[in-house]
Amino acid sequence: MTSHKTTQTMKPATAAKKLGVYLEATPAEFQEGVVSRDELNALQADPPQWLADLRRNGPHPRPVVAAKLGVSISGLARGGVTEALTTEQIEALKAENPEWLQKERATQAEVRKEAARIKAKNAERDDRSGAPRR
Secondary structure, eight states, X not given: OOOOOOOOEEOHHHHHHHHXXXXXXXXXXXXXXXXXXXXXXXXXXXXXXXXXXXXXXXXBOHHHHHHHHTSOHHHHHHTTOOSOBOHHHHHHHHHHOOHHHHHHHHHHHHHHHHHHHHHHHHHHHHHHHTOOOO
């Protein structure tokens, strides 16, 4: 009895998310087809020009915009940023440094600081109890 290995495929939206690009900015043939795991791996290993350009110049999806600005996705929404932005637009926002961006960056810094504090506290507790680290 032999097992037939089926090719794992994904929707273009899933592939775009894994590639870190904005789906609507990808070529039509990418948006209209399905992407196999092998095709995704090939795109990641040796990106075609359109993918390299999108990653460099955008438009970027919200998670990438948030990371480049140093804020959360929720912080983007609170700041009124709901659309994909290009690298140029992100740099302009950084240069302008509006009040909402300053506030959201401070909030994000506090979140990271608290997460580090909790992690250190848990590690200390685990060291005392001899429990394995997570």
